[in-house]
Amino acid sequence: MNPKIAIEKKREGRPLDDAEIREFVNGFTSGEIPDCQMSALAMAICCKGMDERETATLTDVMMRSGEMIRWPDATPTADKHSTGGVGDKLSFITQPLAAACGVSVPSLVGRGLGTTGGTADKLEAIPGFRVSLSLDEFRRTVAETGLSLATQTDEIAPADRKLYALRDVTGTVASIPLIVSSILSKKLAEGAGALVFDVKCGAGAFMRRREDAEELACALVAGSKAAGRRAAALVTDMDAPLGFATGNASEVAEALAILDGKADLGDAPVRLETELSIELAALMVSLAKETSLDDARAMCREKLADGSAAAKFRAMVAAQGGDLDAFSARFAEPSAKFRVQSMRSGYVASIDARKVAEVALSLGAGRAKPGDAIDFAAGVTLAVGVGDRVGLGSPLATLTASDAEPDALEEAAGELVGAFAFSRGPVEPPASLVISRI
């Protein structure tokens, strides 16, 4: 295989042979093929695409670049992957719910960058929680508690880790085949028999247009099936943040409240995220255990209501060294706080998730570049959802941070107000966050 010839072939829009894809990726992973050739190929793929067979081969070679976990055949296994949104704490509800229904859930999770939060960072808000496990610890935690949320180890899909770092700096992230192979190489290596994808769509998501989100969802499902897994995807609304809380500690706290039955389901944002968590967990259960979706849904509702899901989450946190009492004590009362009030009266017509995320980021809730420190206490907690009626001076949100000058909080508050749009007449909150089912 001549790397230059392969690059030229893709540049001309022709499909690559399986052998070319395998040798190129393996050569890049081993360091034989330099970054400049890999980034040229990645850009050619961005511009000219890859067909389903090429994408499946690319996924396969990246998956096989590292360890592949195997689970006993008799164990139903599943995982859920979200393409990333704002206030997306569903992994803390959906994954424990599926585990409570008897499905083993090995879930490798990522860190946040820019406006997209990372499940791994949120978990680290829990004092003592070890998100970085060895492959053996990960296997053992899943076997013992039915569930583990941990970061991608060095052993899993090293080709993807190396390629992703290169794509990040070479403007070659936005490509369906590259996104699909990156996600699937890790998710398939987890060894779960069933995969459920929550493809976010809207202002706060990577995919803003419904047709792009659906294309990605279809490609993820097709790629999973090509690898012999059962799979489904939901394209879900990410115009407004999920739930009320955006911020590492506050999202864990909101998820705990839902798991513990302490959240008020009369509030539309909380009801919508709870329903979506249940729907995603039900898909995991029905695919993993090959039962009907209705049965799986009923089981999920029961396991949420009776506290089994909460128990699964607590067991996993304990197994990974986390202390939820210390968590509650530490984040009970943030030291810096600012209440954002409405300067209008009317109905909340929309809340721009991206703007909310930018304000949370500016308060310290995320990283501008890899390696930046995170303030777990920082974030935006909304007081209203779409459809809520507000009057002059009504609370819209609370800004929090461990340590912030009043001026900085006030500036952030000014920014946050711009995230809200109001209507004079009544506005209906969405009935469901599910836009389409794949």
Add this chain to the structure above:
Amino acid sequence: MNPKIAIEKKREGRPLDDAEIREFVNGFTSGEIPDCQMSALAMAICCKGMDERETATLTDVMMRSGEMIRWPDATPTADKHSTGGVGDKLSFITQPLAAACGVSVPSLVGRGLGTTGGTADKLEAIPGFRVSLSLDEFRRTVAETGLSLATQTDEIAPADRKLYALRDVTGTVASIPLIVSSILSKKLAEGAGALVFDVKCGAGAFMRRREDAEELACALVAGSKAAGRRAAALVTDMDAPLGFATGNASEVAEALAILDGKADLGDAPVRLETELSIELAALMVSLAKETSLDDARAMCREKLADGSAAAKFRAMVAAQGGDLDAFSARFAEPSAKFRVQSMRSGYVASIDARKVAEVALSLGAGRAKPGDAIDFAAGVTLAVGVGDRVGLGSPLATLTASDAEPDALEEAAGELVGAFAFSRGPVEPPASLVISRI
């Protein structure tokens, strides 16, 4: 300027600002921007193109990355550039012809790679010839003899040298804006007031289709004019090799025979290459001296016939240390030789220039990779041209090399036979090599 944002912009097909192009290229040249980002941008340009303004800016920043030569305002200056063909020794005839007509010709020439020969390599077949001059030596040779053919010095367009090396390994050579800016950044830095382009088209050329060659020719002329130069281009036929000789020493010898009036213009291949040399030189002269093309043509014919062009060539060779007597003695009789005979009778319908070049390459006339040694004696000298009548056993060509096993020569002969196509009925040789004028 954020390199990643600029790459993404081009990936989406949007034009780059002038400042983005300048900062990207300068950052790459200084080493601030890594190869992986430059190759991603180069591929995005291959796939999405650049408009005339972007191409002019890219050319300008690459040209200004190094020294720009200036000539006295009163001196008419011109150069001719060929996009590369097989048996293309026109620079040894055209450039001296223009110089003999009173035009100063500063001509930076390249090395060959693959099947395309390089003017610099051919000149090095002349014992003692120094093709690598300092910028001062180059200036002085042009001032004293009216002409210099030398390789691109480190001072000229270093951005192009660095970018070209990267494009060569990343499959990003085939892009009109990148080709144009690479050629023009060097040619404009030579400081000549007029530029003539010989854009080769056909089996032995980089551009195989007429419309591609014309697009490149138009872009070269437009880019030269945007930089304030007078310019013209010919798209010329490169289906069959130019003239009879393909090989470093044999091409110099053929050019000398034409300059010295010793070539038989009754042979179509020699007549066609002589006419094309005159046409290109006439364009140089008419643009540089702002005279009519007819007058320039007449003057070129005269300067070729009276030996002035030959004298210019000899003066330049002497100024750069070359010894043409030693050249003639050394290559008078090649040590290894093989006559290829026809196994058919009929008329020569076509001679595939690329196949001829491949055979010459296999005999040692070129480089498979940069730095390979070249056998100056190696090559293919055709005995017939398109339209010639051959019988069984008629000579088709002679293969030469400094040192080759009879088996290797015979194998090459077998390959060469495949370059010829025959016709039972008479075939007209082309009346002219000029396909179109830009």
